[in-house]
Amino acid sequence: MNPPVVVTIAGTDSGGAAGVAADLATFAAHGVHGACVITAVTAQDTTGVRDVEPMSDDMVAAQLDAVLEDLDPVAVKTGMLATPGTVRxxxxxxxxxxxVVDPVVVATSGAVLADDEVVRAYRDHLLPVATVATPNADEDDLLGRAHGGTVIRTGGAGDDRICVPGAEQVLVPHPVVATDNDHGTGCTYSAALAARLAHGDTLPLAAAAAAAYVVDQLRTSQHWTLGRGRGPIAHTHPHHERTP
Incomplete structure (x- = not known):
């Protein structure tokens, strides 16, 4: 039986911690086939982003059409969408x-990564049609709830919150891992969530599974010393020896 197909529409991370690299590794860990649409190429490492070169809207459209027409993905996960045209x-x-929309508009450091036009395109076009959005606290505050969609507000304080319009918030508790090696956590969480939804999980089950996966990966990388800055969340998995 074929695995579900999930496509990530996101930017690259030359340090391998976030973006498309994180998404594809997470998809593989969850038994889905990952396709990718590159929206921007970034020069970045554990200390920060050095440069960003967005893809043209036409190139993004060509990649997306190729994936949608040939592989017919069950789920779509977005990361960095560099232009208003790409968002639309x-x-x-x-x-x-x-x-699954991971609105990459505010970094963990608090730096704003998207201009006003991109933020407006999220509010007016993408968030209203999303199955679920996964903003961090700063992104949630910046984007607001005008779109009225389902949101999982993520964070490292020990619980995530599923916010469905007209319903009470649902808490998704998880352990807190004390580590600075958490670059790529948001990408990894939203990719895991998309993979679990593609497998047919309900949103609460998918959210709990995604949170548990992120906790496990943070524990793996907790004491790593990769890079000179905020280190990557682990995208390694136990090696299984081949049977002779």
Whole structure:
């Protein structure tokens, strides 16, 4: 039986901790086939982002069309969407699928990564058609709830919150891992969530499974000393010896 297909629409991370690298590794760990659409190439490492070169909207559209027409993904996961045109494109072409939007507009450091036009495109076009959005606290505050969609507000304080319009918040508790090696955590969480939804999990089950996966990966990388800055969350997995 074929595995579900999930496509990530996101930027690259030359340090391998976040973006498409994190998404594809997480998809593989969850038994889905990962496809990718590159929205921007970034030069970054554990100390920060040095440069960003967005793909043209036409190139993003060409990649996305190739994946949608040939592989017919069950779910779509977004990361860094570098231009308002790309945000609108994803909203137009992916609204009929499971759509997990990780609105990469504010970094863990608090730095704003998207201009006002991109933020407005999220509010007006993409968030209203998302199955679920996974902003961190700063992103949630910046984007607001005008879109009225389902949101999982993520964070490292020991619980995530599923916020569904017209319903009480549902807490998703998880252990806190004390580590500075957490670069890529948001990408990893949203990718795991998309993979579990593609397998047919309900949103609460998928959210709990994604949180548990992130905790396990943070424990793996907790004491790593990779890089000179905020180190990567682990995307390694136990090696299984081949049977002779």
């Amino acid at each position: 494109l994803v909203a137009e072409r992916c609204a009929d699928r499971i759509l």
